[in-house]
Amino acid sequence: MSEDRANDAVMRLSSLPRRDAHKVNYAPDEAGLEAIRERLKIEAVSSARLEGQLIPAARRDWRLEATITARATQACVVTGAPVETVVSENVVRRYVEDWSEPEETEVEMPQDDTAEPLPAMLDLSDVLGEALDLALPEFPRAEGAELGEAVFAAPGVEPMRDEDARPFAALKALREGGGESGSGGPH
Known part of the structure; x- marks a missing residue:
């Protein structure tokens, strides 16, 4: 496995050697946490980390296998009180060179929802933000809050x-x- 990519938010995939997996360890600074908070429109993101590896796959494809850990605060949908959530989720993404967007307006969801187009630059802050958005509760509730x-x-x-x-x-x-x-x- 190649060197640690600590806090490198953007990786140029074409410049990475393809003989080994590359360790990924990204934790945004205060400005990065604030950007994620604004993007997700939540109260706060006090910590977040994406840690794992980027593995070369077929031809020029890559596979990201990682874990996100985060602590975020959202407003309770009933009372507006702050609700803190601790997240620890596995993330798998496949970046595929020969990706093609469906041309039809109505498309069935593919069985493999991990595949994405191969980007020139992989922005780990985007991956972290998307994964956190999916992991957070859609309708957070404070303990004991009931919808009357x-x-x-x-x-x-x-x-x-x-x-x-x-x-x-x-x-x-x-x-x-x-x-x-x-x-x-x-x-």
Whole structure:
């Protein structure tokens, strides 16, 4: 394996020797963490690292096998309170020289979703940002935060609640209320 690529964010793939795997160890500085935070539109990214190896594959193709570790803060979707998430995810990307974009407007997802076009320059900060974006919860919730029941109605109209929409809610109300005569039975 070749030398450590510590904190090299951009790698020119065509200039890398293809006889060995290349160690990748990228941790953005404060400005890089801020750029990831802005890109993902979240509260904070206090740490992030992409560590693994870049392995030569067929002809001029490359395979990235790495792990991202990160600590990020998002706003709770219910309360807005900060929610911290610790991420540790494996990342696999294949950079393929003979990549071709599908020409049809509707395309089936390929079974191998790790393949991408071979870039001239591989930006590890982009790889880290994309992987972190996929790993973070889409709807983060603070501990104990519950989404309450939203009730809306026009002025003067009693709002319909979730309970009212249940099929047997009216029958249950009649049974418990006993109907108009109060006997609870048929008339």
